Every structure is written in C-alpha cells, then in structure tokens.
Amino acid sequence: MTLTPHQEWWTTTELAASGLPDLPDTRQGVDALAERQGWRAHPEHARRRSCRGGGWEYNWRLLPARAQRKLLTDAAPKREAAPRRMDRDQAWAWYEGLPDAVKRKAADRLALLQKVEVLEAALGRDLAVRQVAGVTGTGARTIWGWFALIEGVRADDRLPYLAPRHRAEGPARTPRGKDCDPEFFDLLKSDFLRSSNPSFSSCYRRQLRVALQRGLAVLPERTMRRRLDQTVSPVTQVLLRRGMDAVKRMYPTQVRDKTCLRALEAVNADYHKFDVFVRWPAERGSSLPPVICRPQMVAFQDVYSGRILSWRLDQTANSTTVLLAAGEMIEDWGIPEHVLLDNGREFAAKAVTGGSANRYRFKVTEEDIPGLFTSLGCEIHWATPYSGQSKPIERAFRDMCDTIAKDPRFDGAWTGNRPEAKPEDYGSRAIDLEEFLRVLAEGIEEHNTRVGRRSEVAYGRSFAEVFDESYAVAPIRKATEAQRRLWLMGAKGVRAHSRTGEISFQGNRYWSDWMQGITGAPVVIRFDPADLWAGLHVYAHDGSYLGEAGVLDRAGFFDMEEARLLARARRQWMKAEREAALAQRRFTAAELGRMLDEVGPSEPAPPEARVVQMVPRKATKGGTPLPDQPARPADNVTRLPQRIDTTPEESPRERFRRALEIERAIEAGGPVTADQRRWLEGYQTTSQYRTERALWDDHGDAIFG
Template identity: 55%
Template sequence: MAKAFRPNKEWWTPKELAEANLPGLPTSERRILERAKRFAWRTHARLARRRTGKGGGWEYHWTLLPEVAQARLLAQARKPAAAPATEPVDRTEAWAFYEQQTEKHREVARMRLEAIQMVETLAPHVGKDHAVREVARLRKCSYRAIWTWLALVEGIRLDDRLAYLIPRYSRAGNRGTKASFSQDFWEFLKSDYLRPSGPNFRACYRRALRVAEAEGWETAGERTMRRHLERDVSELTMILHREGSEALKRRFPSQTRDRLSLEAMEAVNADYHRFDVFVRWPLDDGSGGFEIVRPQMVAFQDIYSGRILSWRIDRTPNKVGVSLALGDMIERFGIPERIVLDNGREFANKFLTGGVPTRFRFKVKDDDIPGVLVQLGINVHWATPYSGQSKPIERAFRDLCEDIAKDPRFEGAYTGNRPDAKPENYGSRAIALEEFIRIVSEGIEEHNARGGRRGQTTMGRSILETFEESYRRAPIRKATAEQRRLWLMGAEGVNAHAKTGLIKFMGNEYWSAWMHEIAGQKVVARFDPADLRAGLQLYRLDGTFLGQAACKLAAGFFDLEEARAHKSAQRRWMKAEKEAAEAARRFDAAKLGEFLDGAAPPDGAPTEPLEAKVVSLPRARPLEAPRVQPAPMSHEERAAREAFVADFNARKAERQRPTEDEDDPRFFFRRALEMEARQEAGEPLTRDQERWLSSYQQTPEYRAQKRIHEDLGSGFEGGGSGAAG
C-alpha cells in the first residue's frame, strides 16, 4: 500500500514561490505577498506560520496554492531522483488486505470514500480547495487528511478506491525494542507446554525459569512468552499435542449426507443402546429371583425417514438379540438393500456377516459359513469405530434418553447419564421388566409419530408419515418362508458323528433317520434360540437345505419307560432299514446261482475235460524206522518236565489275558493318572505325552472321571475289565 503523499517541500516562503516559477502564481516576491494578502493566507492558523531562523517572515503550506500549482508540485514529487522505497500495491493485494481487516477499519474506509465523493461533487462549482475545506467542516475531520485521502486514490479505478482507503496503521514506532530471549529457553518452554498432560502455562514458565538459571539461558517475561506462543504455534498444533488426535478430528467438520436420494427400506442402520434405568431382570434358574440390571436395546432404523423399525431388549449385547430384531424388521417391512452396522462382536460375527469381504474383525476363509445378511443379498457397511456421526440412529438414542429414561414412571430408577450426574434418589427403586418393556414400546411409538420434525426428508411431518409416503412407492423385497429360517435361527458349523450322523449341540443331541447321509460331515445348524428342543434345521456349507434333526431328550439313568421307548424306536428304525435294504436287493443268493447255472460258459472255456499227455512215475515211499519204546523217566526227569509244562501254561495264560478296552473312558483316565504321577515324581514326559495330557485335562470326560475318582478313592482305578490289580 502506497503511503500518503508528502511533497518534498511542504512549507514555502514568498521568495521560494517566486523562484519556483509555478503556474498560476506570479514570478516576483512582491506580487506573491500581494496575493497572500488578497486571499488572506495568514488567516489559516494551520496553513500559515511565522518562519523560524534567520530573517523571519512568513511561510505558507503548499495546499494554499492554486490547483495548477499544486498539480505541478505533485508531479515533481512523483519524480524523485532515486527509485521509490515502496512499489505501488497491486489491486489484488489491496483487496486481499481489505478482506483481512476488521469491520471497524472497513467503516473508516467507507467514511473516507464518502468524503472524497463529496469533494468531487462540489469541486466543479466552488473549486477543489474550497470544496475540501467545506467537506472537512461538515465531516468534522482534518483539512489536510482529506488531501491525503485524495492522494491515496489518485490514478486508482473508481471501483477499487475502497480497498486503497482502508487504514494501514504501522505499529513499528509504538512497539519499542523487541524482547530477546534464548532459543533454548523458548524450546524448553514450548516442549513442556505441548504435552498430553496439558500443563498450565504459568507452571511451565516457572520450570523454564528454573532451568534457564542453571543453564545460563536468556529469558523474557511471562506475558511476552505467552504472546510468542500464541503467535508462532497454531491452535491446531496445541490441540494435537495437548488433547490428542481424536480432539483434532473433532475440529474437522462432519460430513453431511444427502438422504433425499434414498427411499424407505433402501438403507437401514442398527446399534445397541443401554438405558439409564434400573430394571428387575428375572433369573433363568427357575428360583423366582431377579437381578438389578441396566437393559440394553438393539434397534434397527430406516435411514431415509429415521423410523425405528424393530427392537429387542436383553441384558447384554449379543447376536441372538440382533438376529431376532433383524427378523422382526424383515417380517414386517421387507429386506433392505444396504445396512450400516457397528463393529462390535454382536454384529461382526460369522452368523450374521460370514463371508463379507470387508468385515472389521475377521478374515474370510474358504470354509466360512455364509452369514444371514450375505444369503439375503444385503450389502453390509461397517461404521467407523467410536464415531457416532456415522450412525444416524445415535440421534434417535439421544431422544430416547430424554423422553423414555426420564419418564415419570421411572422416577427413582433413573441412574443419570454420567457417573457425576446421579440424581438424589439414585438406586431407590427398580422397575419390573414387563412394565419397562411396555413403557419403552410406548415411547418408541411416540417417537415415530411425533409431528413437526425438521429433518431433511420429514419437512415438518412426522417420521411415520415420511416413512409411509415413501414406502408406498418404493420397490420392497419380501422374504419367503424358506428365508425366514435364516434369521429366526442361529447358525453354527457342527460336525455330524462319523458313523451315525448324530449332532451334539448346546448340551442336546439331535438326530433323524436320514442323517446317515451326512455322517462325518461339517454342516450348518440353524435353531430357534428360544426353543432348542424344537430341533435343528440343517444346511450344507454352501447353503443347501438338508432337512430337520429332531431333539433327543436325555433320559433318566433308571427311567424304564424311556429305555423301552428308545428300544422300540431302535427296533422300528432297524426294521425300516432292513426293509429298505431288502427292497434294494431284488434277487437272493440262490436266485443268483440259478442265473449263473443257466448261463453259457465263458468264451474260450473247454467243453470237454482235458487229458494229460505226460504221465509221471509214482515215487517210492521211504521206509519207516521201527518204533522204539522210550526208556522209563527217572523221578528227577519227571519233576523237570512237570515244571516246564507249568511254566509254559502260565506264559500261555498271560498271553491270553484280555487286553484293556480303549473305548472305556477309564482307560484314558488311568493313563492320565500315570502321567500325572510321573510328573509329580519329577520324571520327564515326551512332547507328545505332554501335549496329549494337556488336551485331555481340558475335556469334560476327564473332569467327570476326576470327580468320581475323588469320591470313590483308589478303588475306582481297578474297576472294570482289564484293570490292574
């Protein structure tokens, strides 16, 4: 920005004006004095003054001269012998500087422009000098200031004048000497302040002074160093060092997503919410007792309208509640195209999202069971961890915290939303589970039906009206009867027994007659979590439905009726299998023999018996040696023979002793006891023995045998066949 114009000579004597030969002025000193007297130059207190120095007299300011003389002086002032100290400011830079100034400075620039416009309006009628004086009187400002403003905009475009008239105050003369300090002192103070613990600046400054005194560093005042810190270290740098990356991330504006491009049930999102209410949750042991919990609710929400579509309540987040809530939503409204899920284990599990390539927690394996969402063709999106902005349902949960948790019917059971915000009557009451579910259901319905919503898609309507208006025209995929089995039952990869096909799952046994087809195979078992005795729906790993496996209830150890029923079922099954086997074989062995007898001999087989062409001579039999009667044994020889026979029989009996049955559970338990005894005695085991013993000790069989052994004592070890004496 160019500085205000200052002529090389502001004050002129009559002699100097005569010698300057300026246009509009006489060239003699006498005539100059006459002109000054005629126009009363000396009456202007600030533009005429007595000359100090030798000779005395009067001198006059250059602004009293005629306009043509002023123009000549200005032109001469713009042609200095040396290069100008500063270059004229470009209009782009001038406007950039204008934008950086405060509104107070902009108001000053507008006032200056108005004064210049008034001067330019009056100048053609009364002269520029008189116009400047009149405007200065009206605006109550300095006469010379207006001439300075005129100089600032001389040669400037009319539309750019405002940018050149804004004040450019120089503070260099008011600051004095800049404070100096050691760089090491500054670095120590800055490093101490920029720590995650967030220390106070004054404490950091005191520590820096203490170190500076020991190290001999040059210091400066606390206020000076604070200003230096605020000027040289950005606020974002301070936030990153003192508060962390998450605090810095919050300074970045959140993304605004356009919901108008969606339709109802095109995209949904789900999450868990813990209510700030104490609830009496019944125990599962049948004792009639209860425990005090804060229930958790999983809810599915339509992203377009914000409607809560389905929800389930449980003690803790789990995949069973998620699957049931998902089934409720699909049963009533249909299958969505996309779903946004949290990265918790209740959502990121193989039952729901098995086979999704971009899941947050797990890798995709070749034998992964396809999850429910994958088989339904729903595109899964994972929300950013610890980012509530990526899940719109968080906004609905905030309303539920205010409207439901603080319901008057929950007074005394409300816990507060923070540990330091507990109400005075905290813990004085707990709500029954049935009443809690009823009030939550009522609150969710009110949340959906409340009018006057100001959302992007609601536009003053209720969430329910917005959803229904779009749902009527949206293409919705409905679920078939076969698909309903996917979400109403869980899925686990289980192995069928290698011989019978029996499946043991969650403490129950499941088997049907057709399951010999899957013996030794790994299958997918889907079940109703609320009724495990209803049986299993079995699928192949590729999703092909196999059939239903009935639940075999465990019978009492001495339950005769159950034993008879089991035996009867076994006989019926054996009979059915025998009939099926006989039906598969049409001809018995005798019939097969008849067919073979009546068949023609094989090609090339001889029809007549062959005669031998070579006859061998009979071999002579060797002569038998005459039998010799054995000599009678002595008493010692007979005793030795009897001892040999007895020893031989003992060895034979030892070899024929029945071996231990490896199918007997006690066989492995005795082996484990022997290895444990060897370990206690300090004898080393091989690596295979240690690995077998460690894995066997984790089995239920070992724990059961261990309890029996502790109850019955050492006599238990010798029971059964093949037991050591």
C-alpha cells in the first residue's frame, strides 16, 4: 500500500508557511531553492496554475527528503491505543451485570481454549489451535485473538475477559440520525410527570401539535418513551405522578419477629368500620327512630399469637367503647406490658392514655388524671399515622371483611368496600343489631380457632392454640379489686360543691356523708359509663381512694351513650331550625342597604332637645334664692321624677326565665321594646346566663319546677 500525502501540489507561498523541515520560511527563499535545484525542469512534477493569478505549483516529490518524510508521516493512519484492561474486581463486577446469553458465550470460549491447552502439551500450540479450529468450525485467527485477551490473566479470572467486548464499559453511544429538539422533550416530560397521571400516548399527541406549530424536531413515540425511562428514574416518575405515599410503598417494609414475644406481652388495638348496614334500635321510651348505619368495632389483639382478645361495637368511634373493650380484655386475660394503639382521638383520650409522656393529642395540663393504661403501668406505643402495616390487627380486619361482612346472612346489607364497588342490591336491606352481634361473635370465634395459620409461631395451628400454649407458662399480671375500678369506669376531674361537698355529673347529684370533708376540693371521679346510677368512686388528685358517693337525684340520663346520642339529635334539630329561620330572609343585608341608598334620605325633622341638665342655684338657709341669682322660669326646667324601685330582687332562675320569654318573643316577631333588647344583650354575655342556658338545653322547662 503506497502512502500519498493529502495535498500533492504546493505553491511556494504554501511551502513557506507549512513549517516543513529543510525549507525556507519565506516565499522568496522557496523560489530561490526551486531555481537552484531546477524544479521546473521536471514537467511531471511542476506545472502552471490554471486559476486566476497564475504562478507555479510543485509536486511533493520535489521536496527535500526530510520534508517528504514529514508529509508521509502525517498522512499515515493513526493507530488507536489499545483499551486499558480492567482489573479483576472491575472485570468481575462488570461480568455480573451481563445477561445470561453473553455469559454463555464467554463460557463456550473458555471451554474451547481449555481444549487447545490440553492438546498443546503433545502437539504444540500452533498445531493444537489448527486442530481445534478444524473440529469446532471456529477460525484459527479467532482462537488466537481469544488467547490474546487472556494473556497474563490468572486461570480463575479468564471468564470475564472472554465475554464479548461490545458490552464493556465505555462512553455512551450517541443516537444515529437526527435527534429531537430539547424543548420538545421538556414539554413532553412536563406533561407526563403530573399528579393527574395522564397516559404517555395522550401527552405525546398533545405536545406533537405544539412541536409542529413551533417547528421543533421530534422523534417517534416509542423512542421518546425509551428516552424518558432512561432519563427519569422510576422513583421520580412515581413521586411526581402518584405522590409520596406511593413512593413509600416502593421501599421494603420492616419484618418484625414475633418469636421473641409471649402471650399477652404486647397487644394492639384499632377501630374497624364494617361494610354492612345495621339497624340500631331506638332506646326504650325514646321518640327517636331507629338508626341505620355502618357499625364500628374496637378490638384488642394479642401481637404474639394474633388472637382477638376482646371487642366492642358502637355506632361511632369513641373512648367509652375503648374503655369497655380494654376492661373486658384485662378482666378475662390480664394486664399487658406493651400496648400498640392507633393515633386516633378515641385512643388518645385522657381517660385511656392520660398522663402518657408520648401522647401528643389534646391539651396537656399538670392536672390531667392518669388514663387507664397509664395507671396500670403499661408502656404505650403509637402507630404511624396512615400506615396500616404498622398495626398487625389490620390483617385480621381484612380477613373479617371477607368472612364476616360478606356472610350470606348479610346478603343485601353489604355496602361494598369502595364507593365505585357498590353491589346491585345496595341499600335494599339492613341487619338488626341483635342478629349482627350474633354473627359477629361467631365470626370472631372462627377467626381465632381456624387451623392452618402460617405465621412464624403458628406452624399450621390456630391463633387460640398458639395463645393458650404460651399463656399457660407466661407470667401474667392480674388486676386487683382496686385496679378493676380503673378500666370498668370512666374518669373525670371535677370539683366538689363548696358548701355540701356533693358532686354534680351528667345531670345527676352524688353525695355521701363523708363528703363534708372535701367541700370545694378538686377530685377525680371514676364511674361505669354504662350505668351512671350505680354511683361514683371518688379519688383525691394524688390518686388515693376517698370513698363511694351514691346518687341523690336521678334527674339525668342513666346511660352516657344515650346522653351522647340524644345530644347529637338535639344539635341536628337546632341546625335544622336555624336553616329554616335563615330561609325566611329573602334579602341580604347588602341588598337591603342598596335599596335604602336608592330611596335616599327622608326630610329632616326639627331638632329636639335630648340632654336635660339640672340648673344649680345658690340658696340660703331658708331655701330662697339669693338676689344675684334669679330663679329660672319653671317652663325652662324639666324636672326628673324620683323613682323608688319597689320591685323585689329576682333570683337567677327567674332572671333567666324573663330572658327566655324575651328571646321567644323576638323569634315569634312579637312586641319587644328597645330597653328589653338592650337588657337581653347585656345579660347574654354573663356567666350566669351561660350556666342557666346549659341546664335548660339539657332539661328544658323542667328546671323552672
């Protein structure tokens, strides 16, 4: 192969500026050299220029030897430097990332080279290579190339160096052909990475119209999708399209070991709302209709075994039901050491967890009474909000959604587990509470005794069997009679009457003769929330037991739950009445004001003196005016009559009755004077009015005797 410089013909000006060795660096010097050596005498290497300006140009072969060598060296193709060989750690790390097909090729190459090395001892490497090449159909030069790849490599490290090198690390290959405009890619990403979660095809079609209107270069849809996946990580796509909760689910969850626990060492509790319509009967003697709702159940579960220890049902989630369920668990099984609770208000209530150091709901004061679990010495743990995986009982609730809520006896009352998954017979039936409780108790018992459980402590047994086995040998703390008052009763801080020592609670009065010694003192009362007529147990604020107080006046409700439901009904009635009253106002205050502005001011009436001032006068001992102070005419003085109020003083109850009559007159549109309105507005701001109003809201006109 003959090398030829990329430029064969040169002018003297170009040669002077080329910097070639043994050539002058001026045009005159090169012309003198050409004349001395007779370059123009060789017509095959010298010619006149055909372009404008004329002149001579010479072939590179007339140049001195060193100048020719420089031109040939520059024209020779550059030999690429051999790629740097990876060290063994890098090679094995790269090899682990290769697909199985590429790894099989490397293993086949290694096996062929090992055959050559076996024959090499007897035939020599050259003959062995040709022998193996003829048998396997692989070219001899290819085999020699594979030997070059593993030259100087340990025998146990050959495999990654024999893998096809097109998978080796290197600079990313640039796409061939035209590329899309960066602005089009930014438009597509901004449209696709939105929380509304649009499809990529719709985003591509929208932004394609924008790109065509702006004249931007684009690529096919599948190409752009691959480029977006390469540019934006899957985590970023999920974060921008589906939110932080979806990203949280991409992180592996914590696996907790139950084998280190024992029965009743730790329990967890939560509320579950059943997907079944239940007819809640009205209280006996009540005019309220039955309530149809989806009941809520609070349940306590043993963490070690998974057994449901106790449960209670109610219309809504509340701390009263939590106390009753907790008391049933402690009465039947014992006191747990650790309690894992949901972060809801019903569990963070003061009656349940008051005094806990890590309780961050409600206002915390120094006078807070210790809650049930705090008084029993249980260590309280709070589950992460909106994280069902933090509470093992959620798995049991999911099981009940299938085995209990979808029981054939509830057919027609099942509501569906999502708004868009309502059954065709939605709302066609409601289950009586008594029947629901019977099926629920049966389902929870089946849940506890079902065999074939696959937890790390069950090994095919039931939750009840696992619990009973550990419970028989575990140290269990049983409650004393004094502690039993803690969970069977609610707790509330009150103040005894300053004169008699009696305690008023929920419309009832409680008193015993020993209470004369606690007049006006702050105390803590504990009571059975389901039976307020059973009396109160009174404790000092330091926790010491003082005694029992019996009920004096059964004027209030005998059940706290009934009082809560009735109060809710009263609030709903008052809301309806307020809405009906607002419906009577056809025009707003602003509309009325605009109408008055359109009418304009009326004709002013003549002014009338409204300020009356007593005229002082100087008098003698006899009462006659002095000569220098004549008396004013009688018609210029308005004498104020003296008023002697002979009305007896009103009691607070009578004063409230008078305010109530004025309020009713105002609501009915009756005649009410301006003085009565001013008195009512001032009286409504007093604490006496608020106290009497609260009693009247609870008991009506019965407070007037």
